[in-house]
Amino acid sequence: MERNGGDLVTTGVDAGLATRSPRRGLTAAGTTVMVLGLVAGWVVVYSVSLMGALWRFREPDAPAPTLSMGDQWADLAVGAAQVVVGAVAIALVYFVRRRKLPAVWPARSGTARKAALTWCAAIGAASASLLVLSRLDIVRFSFSVPASVESDWLAVVSALAVGLREEPILVALPVLLLVGRLPIWAIMALSATMRGLLYMYFGGGGFLWALCWGAAAVWVFYRYRRLWVLIAIHGLVMNIQVLDRVIPSENAATVLQGINILILFAALLWWLAPRALEAFLPNTVAVRYGDATVETTPMVAEVVLNPEKLDPDESRREPPVKP
DSSP: OEEETTEEEOOHHHHHHHHHHHHHHHHHHHHHHHHHHHHHHHHHHTHHHHHHHHHHHHOTTSOOOEEOHHHHHHHHHHHHHHHHHHHHHHHHHHHHHTTTHHHHSOOOOSOHHHHHHHHHHHHHHHHHHHHHHHHTTSSOOOOOOOOEESOHHHHHHHHHTHHHHHHIIIIIHHHHHHBTTBOHHHHHHHHHHHHHHHTGGGOHHHHHHHHHHHHHHHHHHHHHOOHHHHHHHIIIIITGGGGGGTSOOTTHHHHHHHHHHHHHHHHHHHHHHHHHHHHHOTTOEEEEETTEEEEEOOOOOOOOSOGGGGOTTGGGSOOOOOO
């Protein structure tokens, strides 16, 4: 402020602050409204699943539910509605923010294979950590008893379609709506919390388990931009055990569980191995061949203790004759 003839005159700096401050306040308020709207929509869309998870959390010893054919079709109808809501919401948000997203969202990098392995590694790490915590009685993780159903095939379809029901709304929508408005770690925390609450039917350990791989799902989508990878892994890898309902073999459940463990922990090993090597061999050298980069260990010069080995004509010499 400056005084000019008894009148207060706003300087350029003060004017800039006066014009920017309301904008910042409006942006913060708008972001808060968006977050609250997202959470409210999540409560509405997943109200049935949320109530069931909280009920099972409070009654872990309750008998498994029995679903009639009508109940199963109703569940599929709810799932279809969730898929439609997710698709419409994503399309609308993308249409509104299509010009701003390139400036606030890094370009897609990496391959679909790397995205899949990264998320499988995160799921494997979360599962291993939860197993340790559960064995130490730090958290409770109770495997829910499968519901009794009239149609095994409808149960399989419902389980394999879980990725379609969850990943668009819990991963893609928060990123598209809030990227550039909130830091990515805050979006990860928000999405992971909503995901964890849906898995509380496993107990407190289920919340922590889903919290970990749910946060990783947001990061994988943010970096690799491949939603279909998350959908496929959630349905075909995480829920592969449901196929034992329709496979006529007594060992089907064991085999499918083994496949699940093999995929997740092989991915975890793939993710950990190069980082462990880098930790123990920090001076690795990146050698580029065309478009591929190969990590190699430093070359160590050979120490020659016998000077005769340095003679290039050594191979031409006749072997020494003993006297």
